[in-house]
Structures are given as C-alpha cells and as structure tokens.
Amino acid sequence: MSALRRPAGSPLLRLWALSTVGALVGYVALVDRLGFIITAFLMLCSQFAAYRVRPALIVPVAAVSTLLVHAAFYKLLRVPLPWGLLSGWTW
Amino acid sequence: MEALAAAFQMVFSVQTLVVMVLASLFGLFVGAVPGLTATMATALLVPITFFLPPIPAIAAMVTATAMAIFAGDIPGCLVRIPGTPASAAYVDETYRMTVKGHAETALGVSLVFSVIGGLFGTLVLILAAPALAAAALQFSSFEYFWLVLLGLTCAVFVSGDAPLKGMITLFLGLLLGCVGLENPAAHPRFTFDLPDLLSGVSLIPAMIGLFAVSEVLRFSLDANPLAPVSRQVGSVFRGMGAMMRRYPVQTLRGSSLGTVIGALPGAGADMAAWMSYAISRRFSREPEKFGTGHPEGLVEAGAANNSALAGAWIPALVFGIPGDSITAIVIGVLYMKNLNPGPTIFINNPSSIYAVFLLFIIANLLMLPLGWLCIKVAARLLRTPRNLLMPVILLFCVVGAFAINNSPFDLWILVAAGLLGWFLETHGFPIAPAILGMLLGTMLEEHFIRSMIKADGNLIAFVERPIAAGLALLVLVVWGVSAWLGWRRRRAIT
Numbered sequence: 325m326s327a328l329r330r331p332a333g334s335p336l337l338r339l340w341a342l343s344t345v346g347a348l349v350g351y352v353a354l355v356d357r358l359g360f361i362i363t364a365f366l367m368l369c370s371q372f373a374a375y376r377v378r379p380a381l382i383v384p385v386a387a388v389s390t391l392l393v394h395a396a397f398y399k400l401l402r403v404p405l406p407w408g409l410l411s412g413w414t415w
Numbered sequence: 416m417e418a419l420a421a422a423f424q425m426v427f428s429v430q431t432l433v434v435m436v437l438a439s440l441f442g443l444f445v446g447a448v449p450g451l452t453a454t455m456a457t458a459l460l461v462p463i464t465f466f467l468p469p470i471p472a473i474a475a476m477v478t479a480t481a482m483a484i485f486a487g488d489i490p491g492c493l494v495r496i497p498g499t500p501a502s503a504a505y506v507d508e509t510y511r512m513t514v515k516g517h518a519e520t521a522l523g524v525s526l527v528f529s530v531i532g533g534l535f536g537t538l539v540l541i542l543a544a545p546a547l548a549a550a551a552l553q554f555s556s557f558e559y560f561w562l563v564l565l566g567l568t569c570a571v572f573v574s575g576d577a578p579l580k581g582m583i584t585l586f587l588g589l590l591l592g593c594v595g596l597e598n599p600a601a602h603p604r605f606t607f608d609l610p611d612l613l614s615g616v617s618l619i620p621a622m623i624g625l626f627a628v629s630e631v632l633r634f635s636l637d638a639n640p641l642a643p644v645s646r647q648v649g650s651v652f653r654g655m656g657a658m659m660r661r662y663p664v665q666t667l668r669g670s671s672l673g674t675v676i677g678a679l680p681g682a683g684a685d686m687a688a689w690m691s692y693a694i695s696r697r698f699s700r701e702p703e704k705f706g707t708g709h710p711e712g713l714v715e716a717g718a719a720n721n722s723a724l725a726g727a728w729i730p731a732l733v734f735g736i737p738g739d740s741i742t743a744i745v746i747g748v749l750y751m752k753n754l755n756p757g758p759t760i761f762i763n764n765p766s767s768i769y770a771v772f773l774l775f776i777i778a779n780l781l782m783l784p785l786g787w788l789c790i791k792v793a794a795r796l797l798r799t800p801r802n803l804l805m806p807v808i809l810l811f812c813v814v815g816a817f818a819i820n821n822s823p824f825d826l827w828i829l830v831a832a833g834l835l836g837w838f839l840e841t842h843g844f845p846i847a848p849a850i851l852g853m854l855l856g857t858m859l860e861e862h863f864i865r866s867m868i869k870a871d872g873n874l875i876a877f878v879e880r881p882i883a884a885g886l887a888l889l890v891l892v893v894w895g896v897s898a899w900l901g902w903r904r905r906r907a908i909t
Contacts, residue, residue: 338636340635340636341632341635341636343635344631344632344635344809345632345830345834347806347809348628348809348813348829348830348833349830351813351826352813352823352826352827352829352830355813355823355826356823360814364810364813364814367806367809367810368806368807368810371805371806371809372802372803372806375635375802375805375806376802377802377803381803385803389807389810390810393810393811393814397814397818401451401459401818402459403814403817403818403821404821405814405817
C-alpha cells in the first residue's frame with residue numbers, strides 16, 4: 325500500500341501534515357475547555373485554510389458542518405459533547 | 416398455520432413497515448460513519464423500543480443492524496476508511512477496486528452478496544436453529560481457544576505478500592490488547608497508573624485512528640489535494656449475475672462460515688468477515704490477485720458478515736444465549752417484551768417466531784433498494800473535493816471516537832493510533848492485523864486461562880475433547896502448510 329502514495333519532500337507538504345496533527349492535538353486539548361462547537365469550528369476553519377479551500381467557502385461550510393454534526397450526535401445519538409464556554413446556550 | 420397467518424399480519428402492518436424503513440435509514444447512517452458500530456445502533460434503538468409493540472421493536476433492531484453491517488463497506492470502499500470493524504478485513508481490496516475505477520463492482524458485490532449471505536443465514540435459522548444451537552453448546556473454552564487461534568492466524572493470511580510484517584503488526588495489536596485490567600487475573604497491565612487505561616485501549620478509537628486519521632494524515636502529505644477521491648459510481652447491479660455464476664462456491668462457503676461463526680456465542684460479524692476473507696484467499700484459484708482489487712474475497716466476506724448476523728440469533732432464540740454483542744442487547748429487549756427466549760418460545764409463541772423469521776427475510780430484501788440509495792448518496796457526498804472532505808472526516812473521527820465511551824482519553828488514543836497507523840503504512844506494514852490482534856487478544860487469553868483452570872494446568876486437556884482436537888489439528892495444519900509454502904518460496908527466490 326505504501327506504493328500508492330509517497331510523501332513528497334516539499335517543506336510545504338510537511339507543514340500541511342504538521343498543521344493537521346496540530347489541529348487534531350489542538351482539538352483534543354481544547355475541546356473540554358472551549359466546548360465542542362467552538363473547537364470544532366476552529367479546527368475546520370484552520371484545516372480548510374491550510375488546504376487552500378476557497379476563502380468564501382471556509383466559514384460557511386465550517387459553521388454548517390459543525391452544527392450538523394453537533395445536531396446529529398448530540399440530539400439524535402445523545403452523545404454528551406462538551407459545551408465548554410457555551411454552557412449558557414444548551415439546547 | 417394460524418400462527419403463520421398471524422405472523423404475516425403482524426409483520427405487514429403499516430407501523431412495522433414504517434419502523435423498518437426508518438430503522439434502515441438509521442442503520443445505514445450509523446454503519447457508514449466510521450466509529451459508529453452496528454452494536455451501537457442497536458443500543459441506541461433500545462429506548463425507542465420501549466414505545467413500540469414487540470414485533471416492530473424487533474423489526475427495528477434486525478433491520479438497523481443488517482443495514483449497518485453492509486453500510487460499513489461503503490466508506491471503506493470509497494475513501495479507505497471502514498465504517499465498522501467487520502469491513503476492516505477487506506478495506507484495502509475494495510479501495511483498490513475504486514482506484515482501478517471499479518467502485519460500482521465493489522459496492523455491488525458488497526450489497527448483493529450481503530443480501531445473499533443474510534438470506535442464507537436466515538434460512539439456516541429457520542430450518543436448523545435447534546440443531547445448530549445444540550452443536551454450538553458443545554463449544555467450551557478449549558474449543559474457543561483453538562478457534563480464536565485460528566482467527567488470529569487468518570490475520571497473517573490477510574496480509575498476503577508481506578506475512579512477516581503482518582505478524583509484526585498482529586503482535587503489536589496483541590500487545591495493545593494486553594493493556595488494562597481485562598485479564599483473568601484482573602491485574603492492571605501497562606496502565607502506568609492512569610485510571611483511563613484500566614479498561615484498556617478502546618478498540619473503536621484505535622481503529623478510527625489507525626485507519627481514518629492515518630488516511631487523513633496521508634492525504635495531508637499528498638501532493639495533489641484537490642483531486643476528487645472517487646470516480647463516478649456507475650450501475651451498482653451490473654455484472655452481479657455473472658459474479659454469482661462465477662463464485663458459487665465462495666458465496667456458499669462464506670455464508671456457511673458466517674452463519675456458524677455467528678452462531679458461536681461471542682464471535683460475531685467481525686470475526687466472520689476476517690476468517691472468511693482469509694479462507695477465500697487461501698483457497699482461491701487466483702490468490703495473487705488478492706490485494707490488487709479482486710472481487711472474490713469480497714463475495715465471500717461480504718456474505719459472511721451478514722450471515723453471521725442471522726446466525727447469532729440461533730443461540731439467542733433457542734437458549735437465550737447471545738451469539739454476538741448485538742443479540743446480547745436484543746435478548747434484553749425480548750425479555751422486556753415478554754418474548755422470553757428459550758425452547759418454550761417455539762411452543763408458546765410460534766407466531767412471534769415466524770414473525771421474526773419473516774422480519775429477517777424482509778430486512779435483507781429491503782437492503783437492495785435502500786442500500787442502493789445509500790450508495791448513491793454516499794458516492795455523491797464523497798465526491799466533494801478532498802480538501803473540503805478530509806477535515807470533515809477528521810471531525811467525524813474525533814466525534815465518533817468520543818461517542819463510544821464518552822471519554823476524552825479516547826481522543827488521545829485516537830491521535831496516537833493515527834500517528835502509529837500512518838507510520839506503519841508508510842513503511843509497508845498492514846494495519847488490519849493490529850485491529851484483529853486487539854479484538855481477539857483478550858478472548859484468546861481468557862479462554863486459555865479458563866481452560867487451564869478447568870484442566871488444573873494439564874495441557875493435554877486442550878486436545879482431549881473431539882472438537883478441540885479437530886480444531887487443534889486444523890491450526891497445526893494451517894501453520895505447517897504456510898511455513899512450508901513460505902520456505903519453498905524462499906528457496907525459489909535464492
């Protein structure tokens with residue numbers, strides 16, 4: 325399987341990879357304090373920006389995705405995603 | 416006969432049918448999202464069954480799980496991320512087929528042969544439930560020990576051209592499975608005084624990390640992030656008739672093995688898929704094609720994991736002993752609805768049993784249109800540009816990993832597993848055996864210790880019982896033949 329993809333040596337790619345790991349670790353570290361909605365939104369925005377998504381799409385898609393995922397998992401599947409800073413606005 | 420008529424009436428009521436369709440959609444969603452398993456789907460349906468009469472309640476659970484096990488194949492095929500552990504056995508194969516442009520064949524095989532396997536398992540359930548249950552009860556810890564050992568051996572077969580690397584990853588998985596308190600002596604192993612590790616390394620976050628997160632990391636190193644990941648998915652059903660004619664033995668073998676493994680308490684669809692795929696490779700007339708995008712293994716394993724679902728109901732209905740984790744939950748619901756499982760249910764409540772049989776048949780048939788719909792939707796969703804898709808997949812990963820145990824520690828396991836999986840894959844190590852090692856390691860040890868306690872430390876006891884001796888012989892033959900073949904191959908090269 326390693327023949328399918330070989331990491332190119334460009335430093336930009338290394339930066340992308342690090343940003344992904346960084347976003348993931350950042351999410352895990354911050355989600356309890358900031359709450360799911362904020363952290364997920366920030367993670368998505370940073371990742372979209374890193375992967376050069378059209379700037380006009382970044383915020384709307386990140387916001388919609390975050391809210392959809394939150395609704396599906398918190399409301400439908402009853403997963404207790406942390407509220408964090410938004411504890412006043414639980415629904 | 417009136418029982419059968421009553422069963423038809425119960426099953427074909429509007430309420431039951433509506434519940435089945437809704438449960439199917441739920442099951443398809445849960446199966447397709449990596450990190451959510453069929454067992455979880457069943458567990459989540461339990462509160463809803465409180466408000467339903469018995470037959471619709473069982474209908475919901477049967478339908479949701481059948482759909483979920485099939486739907487796990489979809490993301491595995493299109494983005495190389497298995498939706499459920501059962502699909503992890505052949506995720507590389509299906510993905511290879513997508514890369515070659517045969518996504519619709521892979522998905523079609525998965526769909527059609529899941530239905531065939533499920534129907535076969537249902538047929539066995541209807542015809543042979545009491546007899547098979549009696550045979551399943553002959554299995555004690557000795558037999559289970561050899562069976563699990565056989566299952567672990569399959570992991571090495573699945574890794575094909577690099578069996579040594581497969582073994583290394585398998586042992587890594589076994590090591591990860593050692594962590595925690597869940598061993599017969601209840602002694603904390605490798606917990607490093609962390610209370611979160613007392614229950615061990617959770618399988619689902621590790622699996623999501625090893626497969627999904629490592630895939631996202633690999634994407635982040637990819638030079639071309641904007642290319643859409645899956646080609647056009649054509650007609651899914653085309654060529655399926657030819658498949659059925661070409662692989663009748665595999666279909667039959669996969670379905671039978673799946674039903675038998677499902678019928679064994681504690682072994683479910685996951686193990687059935689793994690063993691069946693390995694057996695398919697071992698007995699294939701074209702073993703070199705495995706791993707390049709070849710449907711034969713999918714035919715067998717796809718049939719196996721759905722037939723295992725039906726097989727798991729055999730001990731559940733006849734003895735009230737769960738055949739897998741899903742039926743464990745369903746038995747609880749059965750008791751709640753006053754359908755106490757056991758031999759008396761066939762006498763006291765035959766219409767309910769007939770209804771359950773009918774439900775299985777309908778659920779499997781429903782898979783054809785609804786599964787097709789799910790494939791179409793998923794293919795469209797997964798055709799979004801990868802730079803938009805991958806971060807969202809990453810989000811699903813973190814939520815899915817959290818959802819299993821609601822434990823923030825599992826997120827760290829996710830990260831670590833993701834890095835580990837990426838490292839392993841980059842150096843040519845197959846990840847799948849690690850999952851199998853984690854899955855089966857605890858089982859192997861438990862059965863071994865239990866057997867030793869029963870036998871008072873006498874190792875001969877492992878081959879005293881006839882079935883155990885037979886399985887032991889099988890394991891030795893498999894090991895012997897593989898070693899001999901490997902030695903012969905080495906000789907041919909030098």
